[in-house]
Amino acid sequence: MVAVTIWNEFRHEREDEAVGAVYPNGIHEVLAAALADAHDVRTATLDEPHHGLTAEVLEATDVLLWWGHEAHDEVSDAVADRVHRRVLEGMGFLPLHSSHYAKPFVRLMGTSCSLQYREDGATERLWVVDPGHPIADGLDEFVELPETEMYGEPFDVPEPDRQVFVSWFEGGEVFRSGCCYRRGNGRIFYFRPGHETYPIYHDAAVRRVLRNAVEWASPTEGAPRTFGERA
Amino acid sequence: MVAVTIWNEFRHEREDEAVGAVYPNGIHEVLAAALADAHDVRTATLDEPHHGLTAEVLEATDVLLWWGHEAHDEVSDAVADRVHRRVLEGMGFLPLHSSHYAKPFVRLMGTSCSLQYREDGATERLWVVDPGHPIADGLDEFVELPETEMYGEPFDVPEPDRQVFVSWFEGGEVFRSGCCYRRGNGRIFYFRPGHETYPIYHDAAVRRVLRNAVEWASPTEGAPRTFGERA
Amino acid sequence: MVAVTIWNEFRHEREDEAVGAVYPNGIHEVLAAALADAHDVRTATLDEPHHGLTAEVLEATDVLLWWGHEAHDEVSDAVADRVHRRVLEGMGFLPLHSSHYAKPFVRLMGTSCSLQYREDGATERLWVVDPGHPIADGLDEFVELPETEMYGEPFDVPEPDRQVFVSWFEGGEVFRSGCCYRRGNGRIFYFRPGHETYPIYHDAAVRRVLRNAVEWASPTEGAPRTFGERA
Amino acid sequence: MVAVTIWNEFRHEREDEAVGAVYPNGIHEVLAAALADAHDVRTATLDEPHHGLTAEVLEATDVLLWWGHEAHDEVSDAVADRVHRRVLEGMGFLPLHSSHYAKPFVRLMGTSCSLQYREDGATERLWVVDPGHPIADGLDEFVELPETEMYGEPFDVPEPDRQVFVSWFEGGEVFRSGCCYRRGNGRIFYFRPGHETYPIYHDAAVRRVLRNAVEWASPTEGAPRTFGERA
Numbered sequence: 001m002v003a004v005t006i007w008n009e010f011r012h013e014r015e016d017e018a019v020g021a022v023y024p025n026g027i028h029e030v031l032a033a034a035l036a037d038a039h040d041v042r043t044a045t046l047d048e049p050h051h052g053l054t055a056e057v058l059e060a061t062d063v064l065l066w067w068g069h070e071a072h073d074e075v076s077d078a079v080a081d082r083v084h085r086r087v088l089e090g091m092g093f094l095p096l097h098s099s100h101y102a103k104p105f106v107r108l109m110g111t112s113c114s115l116q117y118r119e120d121g122a123t124e125r126l127w128v129v130d131p132g133h134p135i136a137d138g139l140d141e142f143v144e145l146p147e148t149e150m151y152g153e154p155f156d157v158p159e160p161d162r163q164v165f166v167s168w169f170e171g172g173e174v175f176r177s178g179c180c181y182r183r184g185n186g187r188i189f190y191f192r193p194g195h196e197t198y199p200i201y202h203d204a205a206v207r208r209v210l211r212n213a214v215e216w217a218s219p220t221e222g223a224p225r226t227f228g229e230r231a
Numbered sequence: 232m233v234a235v236t237i238w239n240e241f242r243h244e245r246e247d248e249a250v251g252a253v254y255p256n257g258i259h260e261v262l263a264a265a266l267a268d269a270h271d272v273r274t275a276t277l278d279e280p281h282h283g284l285t286a287e288v289l290e291a292t293d294v295l296l297w298w299g300h301e302a303h304d305e306v307s308d309a310v311a312d313r314v315h316r317r318v319l320e321g322m323g324f325l326p327l328h329s330s331h332y333a334k335p336f337v338r339l340m341g342t343s344c345s346l347q348y349r350e351d352g353a354t355e356r357l358w359v360v361d362p363g364h365p366i367a368d369g370l371d372e373f374v375e376l377p378e379t380e381m382y383g384e385p386f387d388v389p390e391p392d393r394q395v396f397v398s399w400f401e402g403g404e405v406f407r408s409g410c411c412y413r414r415g416n417g418r419i420f421y422f423r424p425g426h427e428t429y430p431i432y433h434d435a436a437v438r439r440v441l442r443n444a445v446e447w448a449s450p451t452e453g454a455p456r457t458f459g460e461r462a
Numbered sequence: 463m464v465a466v467t468i469w470n471e472f473r474h475e476r477e478d479e480a481v482g483a484v485y486p487n488g489i490h491e492v493l494a495a496a497l498a499d500a501h502d503v504r505t506a507t508l509d510e511p512h513h514g515l516t517a518e519v520l521e522a523t524d525v526l527l528w529w530g531h532e533a534h535d536e537v538s539d540a541v542a543d544r545v546h547r548r549v550l551e552g553m554g555f556l557p558l559h560s561s562h563y564a565k566p567f568v569r570l571m572g573t574s575c576s577l578q579y580r581e582d583g584a585t586e587r588l589w590v591v592d593p594g595h596p597i598a599d600g601l602d603e604f605v606e607l608p609e610t611e612m613y614g615e616p617f618d619v620p621e622p623d624r625q626v627f628v629s630w631f632e633g634g635e636v637f638r639s640g641c642c643y644r645r646g647n648g649r650i651f652y653f654r655p656g657h658e659t660y661p662i663y664h665d666a667a668v669r670r671v672l673r674n675a676v677e678w679a680s681p682t683e684g685a686p687r688t689f690g691e692r693a
Numbered sequence: 694m695v696a697v698t699i700w701n702e703f704r705h706e707r708e709d710e711a712v713g714a715v716y717p718n719g720i721h722e723v724l725a726a727a728l729a730d731a732h733d734v735r736t737a738t739l740d741e742p743h744h745g746l747t748a749e750v751l752e753a754t755d756v757l758l759w760w761g762h763e764a765h766d767e768v769s770d771a772v773a774d775r776v777h778r779r780v781l782e783g784m785g786f787l788p789l790h791s792s793h794y795a796k797p798f799v800r801l802m803g804t805s806c807s808l809q810y811r812e813d814g815a816t817e818r819l820w821v822v823d824p825g826h827p828i829a830d831g832l833d834e835f836v837e838l839p840e841t842e843m844y845g846e847p848f849d850v851p852e853p854d855r856q857v858f859v860s861w862f863e864g865g866e867v868f869r870s871g872c873c874y875r876r877g878n879g880r881i882f883y884f885r886p887g888h889e890t891y892p893i894y895h896d897a898a899v900r901r902v903l904r905n906a907v908e909w910a911s912p913t914e915g916a917p918r919t920f921g922e923r924a
Binding site for chain 2: 917
């Protein structure tokens with residue numbers, strides 16, 4: 001049982017009726033439902049004090065999911081730093097979709113994390129390019145999503161430690177849509193699918209990926225990481 | 232000026248009229264023409280003695296291009312071993328298209344190198360996913376080929392050191408179509424495009440990639456590689 | 463509980479009294495004792511029919527440990543191929559010490575796997591360079607072995623997917639002594655320590671590494687790996 | 694001919710007699726002398742306006758060497774950001790020795806970049822673990838420095854794209870002392886040797902490494918890196 005915290009910006013759902021129709025209680029509640037039978041799940045949102053991410057909450061978190069979009073800049077530097085540090089200590093981190101621009105992800109990557117996009121509601125196929133990876137457990141050879149926002153290359157991130165998915169888009173683009181990294185002791189999995197109006201997080205295969213990724217990103221015991229002057 | 236040897240199976244062109252129409256003097260001659268103004272190019276083919284790849288030829292080769300398809304098994308183990316050893320010594324190696332199953336490539340990779348394919352003559356777009364790589368010098372954001380044979384994931388190769396291209400196919404598939412590796416001192420670039428009846432190697436952007444890749448794969452001086460008992 | 467098979471050449475122990483004194487029932491029995499309380503362990507040796515590695519045995523094996531030294535060439539190509547294929551299918555593979563020259567390891571790497579060595583019985587320290595890796599679980603910042611055979615760089619293997627240990631040797635050398643790879647669906651961990659006359663496999667920290675590595679290398683479910691013509 | 698800018702903190706040399714004796718005109722002038730016969734070299738230091746790194750200077754720089762130690766925090770965020778952005782655009786970046794804690798390097802890595810150290814003036818041997826890398830051109834199997842400050846693992850950086858050197862220290866430690874990365878279009882080479890009182894940058898082999906690294910890190914033409922909304 002992994003201690004999971006799901007962080008959501010939670011603005012679109014309250015401001016935009018179309019989003020509210022798909023995610024009436026917020027994206028975080030749908031993500032929580034996808035994980036709650038296997039794991040110990042709590043949620044946190046931008047407009048809570050400290051964005052819901054106090055030192056105590058992060059200390060008690062094994063894996064943090066993150067969904068942000070229109071308000072990346074409203075995340076305080078203090079909280080972004082705290083998340084960053086906890087990932088280096090070993091907390092797993094799963095930035096989703098538009099969170100490629102989330103402060104903690106950009107700090108962990110050290111690059112611009114820019115990409116191309118198009119809101120066209122066309123089909124995406126996430127091909128499993130690494131069928132031996134535990135994040136692909138139980139999937140078919142691809143995951144198909146009938147209506148998506150396109151993300152296209154070049155995606156300005158460091159070469160992933162391991163590429164699990166590459167997406168094909170109906171409109172003619174490709175995207176490295178499932179990327180594994182380690183930074184410090186922390187495991188990071190960027191997963192592209194997700195959108196505020198397409199019901200991506202209701203899809204069974206997407207939910208399976210999220211469950212697999214939580215297991216994969218969970219911290220291990222490790223060895224001491226000593227630094228400073230040595231006798 | 233790089234000493235380039237282009238190896239071609241050279242069977243389809245002589246046996247099949249449709250292929251002969253596209254490559255009347257063989258695929259190797261078209262590849263040679265793409266490189267000859269910048270480099271010192273020679274060719275070799277399967278049906279020459281030692282497949283044209285004697286120890287002397289390989290010793291004098293900086294970068295070896297390889298095109299094989301229907302007769303991988305007719306390449307002798309002795310020649311495959313010799314090519315393998317020369318790559319480890321530093322010779323660049325550019326296996327093209329169906330040469331994912333070429334003996335020296337399979338030995339260098341250590342995996343099955345299997346993939347999916349479909350002969351449907353549909354469009355391929357090779358997206359540059361690493362715009363900072365010298366193999367992408369002078370390209371646009373993608374290379375488009377109107378008629379190709381599809382290759383699809385999963386491609387059973389080791390995770391590339393660096394991924395330069397990912398292909399989108401009209402029929403719904405993706406493929407890691409430009410993969411960089413180093414093995415020993417040798418640089419290896421697997422490049423997917425190429426076919427016996429589609430005129431791929433007449434395409435200007437494809438020819439640019441081949442010229443770039445020859446430069447990139449050319450040996451450097453390096454340091455000694457000592458092994459065995461040490462005093 | 464992981465199904466472990468420990469393969470040992472088992473010649474030194476029977477031919478050389480000094481080796482027999484350290485490993486009276488063979489290196490494989492000491493390795494088995496290090497793993498048997500946690501896992502389901504069987505052993506196999508070179509001089510058994512099919513070297514003890516029939517298709518049935520390999521099919522029932524999750525993780526294969528391998529210790530060879532003076533008789534690498536006596537391993538039949540058929541058995542080496544079978545082991546190679548099983549690793550690509552997902553079986554974990556842990557080549558130990560002088561097994562850097564074992565046939566299945568050399569085939570999986572695609573390089574010469576050569577290195578430098580010196581039999582001087584001096585101290586080795588295996589530094590944990592990746593304290594967040596599960597193979598380092600429960601270790602201190604280094605593992606110290608008072609008497610070892612030195613292995614030195616350059617080690618002619620592909621750049622590891624992840625480097626867990628780097629060794630320091632009293633005599634002035636370094637070595638990448640714990641190297642993780644994936645090939646096909648299989649996880650591979652090359653681990654340097656081990657020798658026929660130094661009692662390396664009686665060391666508690668080395669035994670901890672082996673237990674950790676068995677867990678790490680154990681197969682996961684994965685997704686289908688389809689190849690061939692696609693409709 | 695590469696346009697090189699050498700940045701130096703230039704404080705120790707003016708404040709501490711022992712340092713001034715080794716580097717009377719500053720570390721940057723000794724580094725400049727090592728490169729000036731092959732390249733177009735300029736220098737910049739912390740106490741110049743904008744630390745000598747205006748947008749114009751950086752725009753005109755192909756490769757930036759960086760030496761900082763006691764005043765990392767005095768580098769303004771504006772200049773650190775500008776260097777960071779220029780690396781992503783393609784400028785090569787060579788942080789030296791204690792610059793593992795330089796602001797632009799830490800931002801590019803996304804990790805703490807912490808390590809262990811000891812000022813003991815003992816011997817270091819930098820083993821070439823990748824003899825086929827152009828940064829190793831013309832070296833022997835190792836570079837030996839008789840008096841150094843020790844740096845020890847774990848070094849908290851992302852797994853390097855390629856490891857060129859691993860150091861052995863007389864006192865019992867190892868360190869990944871030559872690490873290659875790409876971030877955006879920029880090539881980064883962290884090189885450990887260097888100190889304010891040991892005459893490291895007068896060593897011929899160290900100077901050869903620096904010249905090789907400047908060549909290696911020099912920008913290439915590349916392909917367009919488009920981002921934002923796509924038609």
